Structure formats: structure tokens, C-alpha cells
Amino acid sequence: IVSTFNNYNDLYPDWTQREVSTGTTIMAVEFEGGVVIGADSRTTTGAYIANRVTDKLTPIHERIFCCRSGSAADTQAIADAVTYQLGFHSIELDEAPLVQTAASLFREMCYRYREELMAGIIVAGWDPRRGGQVYTVPVGGMMTRQPVSVGGSGSSYIYGYVDSNYRAGMSKEECLKFTAEALTLAMERDGSSGGVVRLAVISEQGVERQVILGNQLPKFSTV
Amino acid sequence: MSEELFPEPEWLSEEVKTGTTIIAVTFDGGVVLGSDSRVSAGESVVNRVMNKLSPLHDKIYCALSGSAADAQTIAEIVNYQLDCIKHEEDDPLVCSAATLVKNISYKYKEELSAHLIVAGWDRKKGGQVYATLNGLLSRQPFAIGGSGSFYINGFVDAEYRKNMTKRESQEFVVNALTLAMGRDGSSGGVAYVVTIDKDGAEEKCVLGNELPKFFDE
Numbered sequence: 001i002v003s004t005f006n007n008y009n010d011l012y013p014d015w016t017q018r019e020v021s022t023g024t025t026i027m028a029v030e031f032e033g034g035v036v037i038g039a040d041s042r043t044t045t046g047a048y049i050a051n052r053v054t055d056k057l058t059p060i061h062e063r064i065f066c067c068r069s070g071s072a073a074d075t076q077a078i079a080d081a082v083t084y085q086l087g088f089h090s091i092e093l094d095e096a097p098l099v100q101t102a103a104s105l106f107r108e109m110c111y112r113y114r115e116e117l118m119a120g121i122i123v124a125g126w127d128p129r130r131g132g133q134v135y136t137v138p139v140g141g142m143m144t145r146q147p148v149s150v151g152g153s154g155s156s157y158i159y160g161y162v163d164s165n166y167r168a169g170m171s172k173e174e175c176l177k178f179t180a181e182a183l184t185l186a187m188e189r190d191g192s193s194g195g196v197v198r199l200a201v202i203s204e205q206g207v208e209r210q211v212i213l214g215n216q217l218p219k220f221s222t223v
Numbered sequence: 224m225s226e227e228l229f230p231e232p233e234w235l236s237e238e239v240k241t242g243t244t245i246i247a248v249t250f251d252g253g254v255v256l257g258s259d260s261r262v263s264a265g266e267s268v269v270n271r272v273m274n275k276l277s278p279l280h281d282k283i284y285c286a287l288s289g290s291a292a293d294a295q296t297i298a299e300i301v302n303y304q305l306d307c308i309k310h311e312e313d314d315p316l317v318c319s320a321a322t323l324v325k326n327i328s329y330k331y332k333e334e335l336s337a338h339l340i341v342a343g344w345d346r347k348k349g350g351q352v353y354a355t356l357n358g359l360l361s362r363q364p365f366a367i368g369g370s371g372s373f374y375i376n377g378f379v380d381a382e383y384r385k386n387m388t389k390r391e392s393q394e395f396v397v398n399a400l401t402l403a404m405g406r407d408g409s410s411g412g413v414a415y416v417v418t419i420d421k422d423g424a425e426e427k428c429v430l431g432n433e434l435p436k437f438f439d440e
Binding site for chain 2: 156157158159160161162163164165166167168181182185186188189220
């Protein structure tokens with residue numbers, strides 16, 4: 001990795017040839033009674049920011065969301081397909097679907113088409129049987145449940161922060177603060193993440209969404 | 224992924240990486256340097272107890288990362304150059320040591336691939352940390368380097384405070400190294416910590432089982 005002030009490629013705008021990607025930071029945390037999910041809001045084509053207010057927290061069902069990272073096209077297509085499948089399944093069952101079911105549907109698709117797809121997805125939500133759950137389906141198509149999960153290009157920078165600051169049994173407010181801080185730190189360091197922080201809390205009561213604007217983000221001593 | 228108009232020469236991506244985590248932090252009265260101890264070649268660990276903190280002078284150390292051969296050679300050359308100056312002045316400035324490192328890194332930047340963090344204490348400016356990545360010279364309150372450093376960017380940004388005590392800085396360094404070693408496959412082993420203040424340099428080794436534990440262990 002070479003640090004340069006000027007790129008050879010500035011002579012030719014390379015975003016015309018680059019794929020649209022959600023170079024991203026996404027995160028989800030379980031707490032007693034639900035989950036908190038968060039994402040940044042930047043979508044890039046190469047060095048051009050195609051959308052600076054993207055919503056990467058996509059509803060799959062009433063109380064199940066997914067956080068998308070990787071190729072914007074791939075993740076949108078997968079999410080649409082899973083939303084359809086889960087809706088159908090839920091009508092057949094005549095009850096709210098399990099978060100694990102949604103995660104399995106994502107995994108099925110991401111694993112089957114792993115060569116063609118570039119998608120890292122975190123599935124999070126609440127169901128009456130098991131409460132708040134977070135499942136991560138990274139590139140390649142494995143699925144695993146974790147109490148806290150981060151993803152996207154910006155996630156590498158905050159592994160240390162998340163490992164050291166996560167504690168089991170945090171309250172909803174603590175999880176919101178933890179997620180907002182972690183996303184802010186990642187956005188400061190990752191060129192492909194930025195914009196605003198979008199948060200959502202999913203619990204038995206439903207979904208509460210919030211947005212933290214750039215100037216309202218938490219500040220750290222060296223940034 | 225590379226741009227077709229200016230393809231990257233292949234040999235640039237074939238270098239032998241000695242993945243590492245190194246960190247240096249200033250505190251009120253000195254600096255603390257830390258490193259892991261793993262030298263890996265591909266999937267094999269060729270040395271699990273290598274000390275990557277190399278003395279350039281009594282109160283100036285450097286932390287090695289990148290190609291082990293390149294980094295060690297730069298450190299030895301600068302050590303020699305500083306020894307030559309020793310007879311004229313008592314304590315070489317940390318800035319001088321860092322500049323010597325930077326000069327070599329910059330002049331041979333096409334051939335070398337090593338990133339040294341230079342840190343130490345001198346009478347003029349106290350504790351200082353200099354990053355010399357790719358021939359750039361930058362004085363910073365703290366610096367991190369190596370493959371493992373990516374994972375702790377968020378952690379150090381959030382947890383670093385100015386004017387920490389010596390004890391707090393040492394804990395900060397050990398925590399940062401532990402977190403990085405926990406996530407980076409190319410970093411691991413023991414943690415070497417060197418504390419430099421006006422009284423000299425103190426070397427310490429924190430063994431694997433003495434490292435702090437975080438939630439997933």
C-alpha cells in the first residue's frame with residue numbers, strides 16, 4: 001500500500017469503468033429485547049461518490065432487516081429475492097418468520113452463486129421465539145450467529161475497537177452509542193465509508209430509525 | 224481490480240511480507256514502543272519470538288515492519304550513522320535519527336519496502352514519535368504500522384488521550400497489540416514493549432498468557 005498525493009489515474013476518470021460498490025461499514029449488535037443495526041451512507045463508483053445518503057439498512061420483513069455491503073447491484077437483487085421468498089413463506093406459515101429463516105435464505109443464495117456474487121450481508125431482527133438475533137453472511141456464503149458483527153471495507157479498522165468495547169448485556173442506549181461510535185471511527189479511516197450514520201432499533205415494539213448527520217457525529221481526541 | 228490503463232507490475236505484489244503490528248505512543252516525559260513477535264512467510268511462522276524493536280541509540284528505538292531484511296538493514300545503517308555523531312554531541316535528537324531513516328527510505332523507495340516508526344527521548348523536545356512510511360517524515364502523537372495495524376485504527380483513534388501517564392501508555396500499547404494480534408493472522412506471539420524516558424530505555428516482554436483478554440476469549 002503506497003501513500004500518494006496524486007494518482008496516475010486522475011488523467012482518466014476511472015469511475016466510468018468501475019462497478020458501483022457499497023464500500024461500506026455496517027454493524028449489528030444484539031441486546032436484551034432486540035437488535036441495533038447501523039451503516040454509513042456512501043456508495044462509490046471508483047473514486048466518485050454516486051450516492052452520499054444511501055440507505056443500506058434494507059427491510060426484509062416487518063422485524064427483520066439486512067445490512068448490505070459489497071456490490072450494490074448484487075445486494076439489492078439478493079435482498080429483493082429474499083424479501084419475496086420470506087413474504088411468501090410467512091403467508092404460508094401465517095405467523096412472523098424467524099430471523100434464522102431469513103438468514104438461511106440469504107445464505108442459500110450467496111453460497112449457490114458465490115462465484116458470480118460479491119455480497120457481504122448482516123441479517124438482524126427480532127422474532128417472538130428467540131428475541132433479538134444477528135446473523136452474518138459474509139462473502140463466500142457462510143452463515144453464523146454472533147452477538148455483534150461488523151462488515152464492509154471499513155470494518156477492518158474497527159475490529160480492535162469492537163473487541164475491546166463490546167460487553168454482553170448492554171442496554172439499548174448503550175448499544176446505540178457503541179454502534180454510532182464504531183461507525184464514526186470507521187468512517188474517519190475508510191475512504192469508501194462516509195456521509196451520515198443510519199441507525200435502527202428492532203424489537204418487539206417494532207422498528208425505530210434514526211439518522212446522525214455529519215456534524216452531530218461523536219468526536220474523538222485525534223480526529 | 225487494478226486499472227487496465229496502468230497495470231501494476233507483478234513483482235510489486237509478490238514481495239515477502241512479514242506481517243506485523245507495531246505501535247509507538249508519546250506520553251508526558253517519554254515514549255512507549257510496542258511490537259508483536261511473529262515473522263511469517265506465507266502460512267508458516269518462521270520466527271515466533273522476534274524482537275522488532277531495534278535500538279538506534281541509547282534513548283532512540285525504531286519499530287520494524289514490512290520486509291524484515293530491508294527494515295533490519297535500515298536500522299543497522301542508521302545505528303552506525305548515529306554512532307558516528309555520538310562523539311560530537313551527547314544525545315542525538317530523535318528528529319535526526321528519524322531524518323536519517325527517512326533519507327534511506329526515500330532514496331531507495333523503489334527497492335525497499337519497510338516502514339519504520341522511530342521514537343525516543345531527547346533533551347530538546349522530550350518524547351517524540353516519527354512515522355517514516357515510504358519516505359515521508361511525519362511527527363505524530365502516536366503511530367501504528369504493519370498489517371495488524373488496520374484492525375486497531377478505530378481502537379487507537381478512540382482510546383488515545385494526550386498526556387497519559389507512563390503506566391497508562393504501556394497499558395494502551397499492550398491492549399492495542401493484543402487486539403491486533405487477535406485479528407491479524409500475520410501478527411502474534413509475545414508482545415515486546417520498550418519504554419524510553421530521560422532515565423533511559425527499559426525493555427519488557429509480555430508473554431502470551433499474560434496478555435489481556437477481550438470479550439470473545
